[in-house]
Each structure stands twice: as C-alpha cells, then as structure tokens.
Amino acid sequence: MKMGKINDIFESKSVVKTFTLCVFTFGLYVIYRLFALTKQVNGSVRNPISSWFVISAVSVHLISLFSLIIFFTAKGNPELLIFSKLMHLVSSIFHVTWLIKVRNRINLITGVGKESKFWLNPVLSSFLHVIYIQYKINQLLLVNTEQRHVESRAI
Template sequence: MKKGFSDIFETDSVIKTLVLCVLTIGSYLIYKLYRFTSQINQHTELKVSNLFITTTIILFVISLGSLIYGLANYNDLTILKSSIGIHAISSAFDITWIVMVRNRINLIAGSNKDDNLWLNPFITSIFHVIYMQYKINQGLAKKEI
C-alpha cells in the first residue's frame, strides 16, 4: 500500500500554487485537489469517488458563478442572499474533499501526528493545497537524499 511520494506526486512551486489560488479566486485550488486526487486514484487503492469529485466541482462552479453574479449586482441583495445556501453546500463538499485528500496523503507518507511529513489538520484547513504541496515537496526532497 505504501508506495512513496515519488511514485505518485510531483514537485511544484509552493509560491506558484499560492499565487494561482489567489488570482483564480480559488479555482486553482479545485484544480490542484483534482490533480492530487487523480494521482492518488491512479497509483493507490485509496480511491476518491468520481461522482463525489464531479459533484463538488459542479457545486463550486455554481457557487462561484452565483457569488460573482451577486457581487456584480450588489444593489440587489436578494441575489447575494439567495446564493448563501449553495455556497454553504459547496463549502461543505470542498472541505470534505480537502480532508479526504489530506488523509490519503498522510497514509501514503506513512505519517502520524508529530512526524515531519504529517499534514496538520489546522494548517491544512487554512492553507489547503498550498500546504499539501509544501509537504509533498518535502517528502520528495527527503527521498532524493
């Protein structure tokens, strides 16, 4: 089961990940989660359901679209208020996906609490894929030594 990071993940710039997450209003976060999930699904038995992934992406797109539309029409607060429900549902799916990927990366790394490669849940909840990429880069660098 334990394959190692080099068999699954690739090194990528943490700064690039941060900048793209900000510039794309979170869309790059979804892309990186999708990439991590695809890499996990292709190389391990720790599959994440394609139905779950598709549902989460669709909810994210609808939520982001309604939020942008609501902000563009900020004079009409009913539009913005009506998008809160879909945003809450979308956020719940996003958080669930982040936790699923985090747990799988910890299993792949064979990490436990206080290990160097262990993805801390609090830090992961704040920095998401940026922190995941940082830890993946650490794991890949560790294998090269």
C-alpha cells in the same frame, strides 16, 4: 515511510506559485489542484475518492462562484445573493471534506503518522489548503531524492 513510490505519484511545485495561483484565480486553482491531487492519490489507494463526490464538489463550487459573479455584475436581486451565500456554505462543506479525504490518503500513501514531520496536520490542511499540502509534498520529495542519492553513491 513508503518513500520509494512518492516520486512516482507526486511532483514538486513552487509553493509561492501555488499561493499566487490560488489568490489570483479566485480559488479556481484550489479546485484544480484538489482535482489533480485526487487523481494522483486515487491511483495508489484501495479506497479512492468517489468521482461523484468530486463532480459534486466542483459543480457546487462553480455554481456558487458564478451566482456571485452574476449578482455583482448584473446588479442581481437579493434572492440571488442569498442563494449564492447558501451555495457557498454547501461548497465550503464539500471543500473541507474533500481536503480531509485527500489529506488522509496522502498520509496513508506516505505511511506517516502524527509523530512524523511529514504528517499532514488537519488544522493546517484545513486553513492553508493546497498550499500546505504542496509544501509537505515538496518536503517528502526532497528527502526521498536525497535518500536515493545517498543510496546510489553507497553502491
């Protein structure tokens, strides 16, 4: 496991706070967190996630969200609801693809495989999103910090 640089790339965050922000921001924090994770992993991999992909994913998500808000607040017509649902479908495809890209790069950076308890499971990553990813990052950081502490005491 490439534990040495993990602390330089990621930071520990409260999983409860992450969950709360995901719920109370109607998913906007999920997009923000994916964006932040993308910036973190892009600096450490040879094959970064494309800026155009990220911009497209964020744009489609915002269009979907705002069209739904307009539909409910302005008593929009049925066509707007259909448009919003279609945009939500496209947004969901972008979202899952983005999650997979981030997950794969985190697994690459950390050097973990399926046999490792730190491996980001694709099913759990898809369903629990940034909450699960943050939980696994926290686990990695804790072990890395403990390992560094033990090594420093041995010297």
